[in-house]
Amino acid sequence: MSAKRLSQGGEIDRRKKIRFTFDGRVVEGFEGDTFASALLAAGHKVVARSFKYRRPRGIFAAGVEEPNAYADLRQEGADAPRINLRLTTEAAVNGVALKSASTSPTALHDATGFIDLFSRFIPSGFYYKTFIWPNWHLFEPKIREMAGLGKVDVKATGPEGAQINHHCDAVVVGAGPVGLASALMLARAGKSVVLCDDQSRMGGSLLSREATIAGLPGAVWLQDTLAELRRLGVTLLPRTTAFGLYDHNLIALNQRAEGDRPEQLWRVRADRIVLATGAIDRPLPFDRNDIPGVMSAHGALTYLKRYGVLVGERIVLATNNAAGAEAALALAGAGAEVTLVDYRSTGEKLDAPRLRHLQGLRVTAAKGRKEVTAAKLSNGETLPCDVLLVSGGLTPTIHLYAQAKGKLRFDEQALALVPVTDLPGVTVLGGANGRFALDEALADLPAALGLEGSAPEAKGTPWDITPAWPEPSMPGRVWIDYQHDVTTKDVALAARENFVSVEHLKRYTTLGMATDQGKTSNLNGLSLMGQLTGRSIPEVGTTTYRPPFTPVPYVSLAGNRGGERMNPLRRLACEAEHRALEASFGDYGGWLRPAFYGRDEGAILSEARMARDSVGLFDASPLGKIEVMGPDAAEFLDFIYYNTVSTVKPGGCRYGFILSESGIVYDDGVLVRLDDTRFIVSCSSSHVAGVHGMLEEWRQDRFPEKQIFIHNATAETATLTVTGPKARDVIRAAGIEADLSDEGFRHMTTLWGRFGGQELRLTRVSFTGDRSYELSIRQDLAPALWQALHGAAKAAGGGAVGVEAIMILRAEKGFIVIGKDSDGMSRPMDLGLAGPLKNKKVEFVGRRSLLQDEAQRDDRNQLVGLVPSDGLGLLPVGAHGLDLSGAAPRSIGYVTSSYESVSLPHPVALGLIERGAARHGEEITLQHLGQRRRARIAPPCAFDPKGDRLNA
Structure with a gap:
């Protein structure tokens, strides 16, 4: 193949040279080249090796249909190579290094090329037959190593992508003449339109083929149309592949990176999707039709017209259809000696300089090894050549249509599979619909789009084709x-x-x-x-086309979701107020919350002691506030909760567990009943999304006909907790209007009050064991409420407390944190709540699992308190209790929480210990990192077991 760069023509900028390497060899090109066009112009014949037989392969096509030319790209300063790039669609970049995919050491000199010598012994299916003995796993690693394209650097971190969600009236896929005309007609009709195309420039066939549309040369009509589309506000997305069509007219687009713009994933919902995706020039079957230099005729025309590359000097162009003539004339006009082998015996015979037209003949074989040297014809003649171009007919690009469950029929005139009919919201036009003549394709538009007016007229070449299918009797390797x-x-x-x-x-x-x-x-x-x-x-029939239509980089699918962008750290409405108090923040359940105030961790014990002795102000906004409403809400929540909650009276609260279907405690919290038909599920801050999802799932699955409405109000409502003996005085001093008497506002009840003329809800519940009030108010009013409460608390000898101080106070009372003081095996009976299983009359989530033998075992790990008995201070979290009665130590549970106490003369700890509920008072051995400790098993509640301080 003697390809060369022409001195003029194409879209490249010959004033701007670029240089890159391919398999270690320097390649020069110009700005505007693809890697494939630059490699062709530089004379590279072998650019890849075939998947199984490791045969030399060259560039076949010029677009996404390219089956051979893949490479890995490494750029100086980049964190990771970009692997598996299709060279025909990637813009050439200066200063990069390309490595042909899965070759060793290079595509031209591949060490595994000898495998082709044994091809007769390794036909399809040979893996399953050959490597079954003695054991497939002996061969699997090497086979997997040789398979695939490219090699992933698992340690590398690549660039970030971006994602866009968009809605419009219409998405037009394909910016060829039919797609452009469709977008223009829709936009003129007042529709919002997105037009996408996988090429770097819009225009489709107009970029490489001659056309006359609306009386204008194709190139002029293209520029005028693009200008009008911009004026009409159409969103134009070049370098963008529509790779998947999903339910409810969701179409996924991947816009390739360019300049400073990263890879972008567009998720577009459109009322109408127009598929003007064109068609693919398919190969012709003959012996050795895979030799480098056997190329698509349409691809060769594209390289000539768009990149100024003449793919050869002595060209044989074999075709069975009307599209081959234009390519033959263009290549001959560019200076090549062209022989057009026309499988059709009828039609006008071409007469042009440097062009020989043979009718009614076929190519039966290609000659050569690492490059084509000749074409053998059906009449026995051998034509020397340096490139053999093929055009075996057009195959409509109906992948997206098929993904949407579209059915296909075989069109005998087009010799192609075409759509049977349009789908709801999906219209297929032009070459994708088997309308290969431009004039016919454009004439279809008004009726297909349901729009008034006419489409632009075009001059088109009538489509004519004769069959040229592969046949079982063909000799050689086809x-x-x-x-x-x-x-x-x-x-x-x-x-x-x-x-x-x-x-x-x-x-x-x-x-x-x-x-x-x-x-x-x-x-x-x-x-x-x-x-x-x-x-x-x-x-x-046809196989199922699966998305993606072309490979999509993981960076696009991941978008910019990394670190906080993958799992965003949520922020409190009062963050500025906490920072003003020099809070030290931490990540708690996905929220940025004050761990303690100041820079000294000693403040944790001081805050806990202050809250016990006087009053503490705590930001509890992340607690879940999921509203469940409707006439059937009580019945629904009885099914959701382990406890019976329908008996709670309006204005009352009840603590309860939510279980998984396997009977494991998923979450705990206080359920608040505002009135007969309205409840608030207060769940753990880290479980809000999970509990909300569970509620919705059961509402839809088990209660679809019931009147139940669920609203997650967590994000719109802030909650501030005032706890301690002086809590009531602080609330009064802060200017909150509410009945705070013990007679009017008892523990485990809720009522409405006012602050600064605005409504807020007060709930009297406690996570510390002291008198406590949770005040819930609109997020935007929370800072003012915090300032009022904090000022009153300071005047009463108290102040702000962080999460760590609250953890100490709750542990002293034996209050648990799900996931910390429970594990993936904890049932409610293990945590001291067995009554509902015996007494609850209605079905609830997880009930059946609680009746299984595993849940009823008497040797399960149960929640207990642990008091150090060896005088060595704090017990380490995670320390295992030991049974030393056997030949070897055996774990009987572990420490789940451990803190220095501010209310007791010894540290406090909670744990899950085997048969723990029946072992209060017993002393056990604990082990952690080789050190053994002694501790006494006690009830979980170590402080104020009678609860007197709740009303102090």
Whole structure:
């Protein structure tokens, strides 16, 4: 192949040179090149090796249908290589290093090339037959190492992507003449339109083929149309592939990175999706049709018109359709000696300088090894050549249509599978619909789009084609799927072994799998299987096209979700007030919360002591506040909760557990009943999303006909807790209007009050064991409420307390934190709450699991308090209790929480210990990191067990 760069023509900027390396060799190109066009112009013939047989492969096409040319790219300063890049769609970049995918050491000199010598022994399916003995796993690592394209650097961190959610009236996929005209008609009708195309420039076939539209040359009409689309506000997305079409007209677009813009994933909901995706030039079948230098005729025309690259000097162009003539004339006009081998015996014979037109003949074989040297014809003539171009017909790009469950039919005139009918909200036009003549395709638009007016008229070449399918009797090695090394003999073997279902054929031979998704191979494979089994192509059927249409970088799918952007750290409405008090923050349940105030951790004990002795102000806003409303809310919550909650009177509260279906305690918290039909589920701050999801799932699954409404009000409501003996005085001093008498506002009740003329809710519950009030108010009013409460607390000898101080106070009372003082095996009976299982009359989530033998074992780990008895101070969290009665120590549970106490003369700890509820007073041995300790098992509640301080 003697490709060369022409001195003029194309979209490249010859004033701006670029240099990069390919397999260690320097390649020069120009700005505007793709890597493939630059490699072709530099004379690179072998750019890849085939998947299975490691045969030399060259560039076949110019777009996303390219089956061969993949490489890994490494750029100086980048954190990781970009792997598996299709060279035909990637813009050439200065200063990068390309490495051909999965070759060793290079594509031209690959050490595994000898495998092709043994190809007769490794046909399709040989893996399953050969490596079953003695054990597949002996061979699996090496086979997997050789498979695939590219090699992932698992330690590297790549660039970040971005994601966009968008809604519009219409998405038009494909910016060729039909797509452009469709977008223009829709925009003129007042529709909001997104027009996307996977090329760097919009125009489709107009960028490489001659056309006259609306009386204008195609290039002029293109520029005028793009200008009007911009004026009409159409969103134009070049370098963007529509890779998946999903339910409810969700279309996923991947916009490739360019300049400072990262990879972007567009999730677009559109009322209408127009697929003007065009068609793919498919290969012709003949012996050794995979040799480097066998190329798509349309690809060669694209390289000529867009990049100024003449792919060869002595060209044989074999075609069975009307599209080959334009390419032959253009290549001859650029200076190549062209022989047009026209499979059709009818039609006008071309007469042009440097062009020879042979009609009614076929190519039967290509000659050469690492580059094509000649083409053998059906009349026995051999034509020397340095490139052999093929055009075996157009295959509509109907992948997105098929993803949307669209059905296909075989069009005998087009010799292609085309859509049977439009789908709701999905319209297929132009080449994707089998309308290959431009004038016919444009004439279809008004009726197809349901719009008044007319589409622009065009001059089109009538479509004419003669069959040129692969045949079982063809001699030599005729390649059907270039990417997966599937030949006619492989398809014949599948038929002999009864893998005749189209899905079995795909998996047995790997035809049309992976990144290719059958773009150039599927139709030829289906035709061949039909001939082998006596069926037509429609009877053979088609495989299921799966998204993505082309590979999508993980960075695009991940977007910019990393660190806080993957799991955003939520912030309190009073963060500024906490910072003014020099709070030290920590991540608690996904919220940025004050751990303590000041820079000295000694403040933790001081805050806890202050809250016990006088009053503490705590920001409890992250606590869940999920409202469950409706006439059937009480029945619904009885099913959700382990406890019976429907008996709670309006204005009352009840502590309870929510279980998983396996009977494990998922969350705990206080349920508040505001009135007969309105409840508030107050769940743990880290479980809000999970509990909300569980409530919605059960509402939809078990109670679909009931009147139940669920609203998560956590984000819109702030909660401030005032705790301690002086809590009531502080609330009064802060100017809150409410009945705070013990007679009017008892423990475990709720009522409404006012602050600064605004409504707030007060709930009298305690997580510390002292008199406590939770005040819930609109988020935007929380800072003012905090300032009023904090001022009153300071005047009473108290102040702000952080999460760590609250943890000490709750541990002294034996109050648990789910996930810390429980584990993935904890049932409610293990935590001291057995009554509901015996007494509750109605069904609830997890009930059946609690009746299983495993849940009823008498040796389960149960919640206990632990008091150090060896005088060595604080017990380490995670220390295991030991049973030393046997030959070897055995774990009998572990310490879950441990703190210095501010109310007791010794540290406090909680743990899950085997049979713990029956072992109060017993002393056990604990072990942690090789050190053994002694502790006494006690009730979980170590402080004020009678609860007198709740009303102090």
